[in-house]
Amino acid sequence: AQTVTQSQPEMSVQxxxxxxxxxxxxxSESDYYLFWYKQPPSRQMILVIRQEAYKQQNATENRxxxxxxxxxxxxxxxxxxxxxxxxxxxxxxxRWLYSGGGADGLTFGKGTxxxxxx
Amino acid sequence: EAGxxxxxxxxxxxxxxxxxxxxxxxxGHATLYWYQQILGQGPKLLIxxxxxxxxxxxxxxxxxxxxxxxxxxxxxxxxxxxKLEDSAVYLCASSLHGAYNEQFFGPGTRLTVL
Numbered sequence: 001a002q003t004v005t006q007s008q009p010e011m012s013v014q015x016x017x018x019x020x021x022x023x024x025x026x027x028s029e030s031d032y033y034l035f036w037y038k039q040p041p042s043r044q045m046i047l048v049i050r051q052e053a054y055k056q057q058n059a060t061e062n063r064x065x066x067x068x069x070x071x072x073x074x075x076x077x078x079x080x081x082x083x084x085x086x087x088x089x090x091x092x093x094x095r096w097l098y099s100g101g102g103a104d105g106l107t108f109g110k111g112t113x114x115x116x117x118x
Numbered sequence: 119e120a121g122x123x124x125x126x127x128x129x130x131x132x133x134x135x136x137x138x139x140x141x142x143x144x145x146g147h148a149t150l151y152w153y154q155q156i157l158g159q160g161p162k163l164l165i166x167x168x169x170x171x172x173x174x175x176x177x178x179x180x181x182x183x184x185x186x187x188x189x190x191x192x193x194x195x196x197x198x199x200x201k202l203e204d205s206a207v208y209l210c211a212s213s214l215h216g217a218y219n220e221q222f223f224g225p226g227t228r229l230t231v232l
Contacts, residue, residue, distance in 0.1 A: 004160075033217065043207060045161075045223035052218075091160050097217050103174035104217040105151055108160030 002027045004094050006109035013082045014117045021077045021112045023092030031097040034075045040088040051075065087116045122224035124210050130230045136198035139227045143212030150187055151221065152195050153209040161209055167193060205231045
C-alpha cells in the first residue's frame with residue numbers, strides 16, 4: 001500500500017518570504033502522479049500543482065514550484081513571495097496511474113498548516 | 119461552470135442514529151469519490167464510482183456505511199448506525215474518467231456524532 005508522509009504539522013513564514021513544505025511517499029510503482037492540495041478554512045480542496053512521475057522536469061505554477069526527487073521519493077512544495085491568502089492546510093497526495101479496474105483515488109498525507117505572518 | 123455540490127454543510131446527530139449526505143458532481147464527470155476527513159488528518163478514500171458502478175470500496179466500513187449513485191449522476195452516502203468515531207468531514211469529488219484528470223472537490227459535510 002502506498003503511504004504519504006508530511007513531517008511538518010505546522011510551518012510559519014513572513015509575508016513575501018519563501019517557504020518549503022516537505023513530503024515523502026512510499027510506493028513500489030514507477031508510474032504515478034503527485035499533487036499538492038490547499039485546503040483553506042472553507043474546507044474546499046483546491047489543486048495547487050501536479051507532477052507526473054515520468055517527467056524529470058519539476059512542475060511550476062506561478063509562485064508555486066516543486067522539487068521532485070523520484071529516487072528519494074521526495075516531493076516538496078516551494079511557495080515564493082508568500083501572501084496572506086496562502087494561509088491554509090496543505091496536503092501532499094499520491095495517485096497510482098495504472099491501478100487495476102480503474103481505481104484511482106488519492107492517498108493523502110496528514111497535512112501541514114501554513115501560517116503567514118504579516 | 120458549477121462546481122461539486124454537497125448538502126447538508128453541517129449535521130449533528132446522536133450516536134446510533136442514521137444520516138445521509140448528498141453529492142451532485144460536475145456535469146459530465148463520470149467518476150465520483152467519497153472521502154472521509156477526520157480532524158487533524160488528510161482525507162481517506164471511502165468509495166469510488168465509475169458512472170453508477172463501484173470501482174473501489176475497499177476502505178468503506180460496509181457494516182454501517184453504504185453509498186449509491188443511481189443513474190450515474192448524484193450520489194448518496196449513508197451511515198447507519200453512526201458511532202462517535204464517524205465524526206468527520208465527508209468530501210465528495212468528481213472527475214472525468216482517467217487517472218490523469220483532476221479531481222474537483224465539493225465543500226464537504228461536517229458531521230458531529232454526540
